[in-house]
Amino acid sequence: MHLKIKKILIIFSLVTLISTIFILGISKKKRNRINILTSFYPVYIATINITDKIDDIEVSNLSCSYGQQCLHDFSLKTSDIKQIEDSDAFIINGSGMEPFVDKLLNKSKVIDSSKGIKILTDEHGEQNPYVWLSVDNHIKQVKNISSELCEIFPRYCKEINKNSENYVQKLKKLMLESEKLQFSGKVLLALNNKLEYLTNSVGLKTIILLPKHNHDDSLSLRNISEAVGKIKKYNIKFVISTDDSHQKNQELIFNETNISDIKLSLITEGDGSADSYLNNMIKNFEILNKALSQNV
Secondary structure, three states: OHHHHHHHHHHHHHHHHHHHHHHHHHHHHHHHOEEEEEOOHHHHHHHHHHOOOOOOEEEEEOOOOOOOOOOOOOOOOHHHHHHHHHOOEEEEOOOOOOHHHHHOOOOOOEEEOOOOOOOOEOOOOOEOOOHHHOHHHHHHHHHHHHHHHHHHOHHHHHHHHHHHHHHHHHHHHHHHHHHOOOOOOOEEEEOOOOOHHHHHHOOOEEEEOOOOOOOOOOOOHHHHHHHHHHHHHOOOOEEEEEOOOOHHHHHHHHOOOOOEEEEEOOOOOOOOOOOHHHHHHHHHHHHHHHHHHHHO
16 A cells, blocks of 8 residues: 555656656746847838748737837837847837837847948938838848848858748849839829838839928928929829828818829738738739829
């Protein structure tokens, strides 16, 4: 009887020991996972493609809701700062999109994806940060992110480079398709300069109503009068706007003219899938092609 109890205790002890080792192993593995944080949606989509199927790397987005359209008015909360500090790398768009980065104490882990990209500026010298809306620029962003991640995590460089090259090939295919949609000589009115990289990439000339990217796209009566004057002067048929524009602004202009609206995506939100950037850019090009090939 005592022998039987002894055997049971030994078995119980072994099971407990194995379970403890297993739990500790999982805990250690979790602690050893690489946590990469991105500043907002377009950079997040690029990064999940670059780190695809690398089990030790986890990618999360600072503005987790995917619905956050713009970072200009974003203010860091204590929880956000902790999230950045706890990350192994913090990938940003750059070119002025994330002004809060200047407030970070540790900038060594920050990866600026727009490094080396030619940034457009307005007449006041303010940078236009919407670089990802040019496919060519976005390819450079992907390469920048890949290069920096390889330096920080050389153990995974082979997988990172392979994923990066696969994604770049998809982007190059998209760029080739966009080159077929050159609309040289066609003129559109734009409420702001958010879409300037995109329109430039397909040969469109845009007359920008508010050269500085206005955060809420609000128009004064003077702005509306100026827009109507430019529409008539240049015989403009379309106003190009973004999915975060206020509909009231367009309606005020439409009431005074016969102009039509072309609404495009900034790709600052989506379903979080790896092909989200590709699908949204394809849709943008299709919208442009349909509108301009039939009506201009």
